[in-house]
Amino acid sequence: MRIDKYLWCVRYFKTRTLATTACRKGHVRINQEPVKPSREVFPQDIIDLKKDQINYRLKVNAIPESRIGAKLVDIYRTDTTPKEQFEAQALLKYSKDYYRKKGVGRPTKKDRRDIADYTDDAILTQNDDDSEE
Structure with a gap:
């Protein structure tokens, strides 16, 4: 079986196209050698795969007939x-800055709601102060 098809069958990639692209970019190695997508995989091969900044190491036990369940x-x-x-x-997740920095770009939907709530509260408190006088 081809390496791109194998990686798709054992659910490391959602599509064969993604698996093929990873092979072409050099993210897949078999027995320490970079491979093309058409390279055949055999039992006992060691596959090194770089995906999502993780270096996976797999040993092929058998070849499936087609895509299999998880x-x-x-x-x-x-x-x-x-x-x-x-x-x-896991450490990378904590170090990432998920939100944009304050004051940069358009307000998000949450920012707009916060602004609307703030201005509504300010108007209500101002009207309450005016009515007391």
Whole structure:
């Protein structure tokens, strides 16, 4: 089976096109050698795959006939990825700046609602102060 099809079958990529693109970019290696998408995969091959800033290491146990369910993936491959790779990914999540910096660009929907609430509250309190006088 082709490497791009294998990675799609064992659910590392959502489409074969994504798997093919990863192979062409050099993100996939078999037995430490960069491969083209058409490279054949055999049982006992070691696949190194870089995806989402994680370096996965897989051992091919068997070749599936076609795409398989998520529960059956472990029959066809053994994931030997070091735990440090996943811990580094978790740390990256915390270091990312998910929100834009204040004052940069258009207000988000949440920002607009906050502004509207603030101005509505300011108008209401001002009207209450005027009526007391």
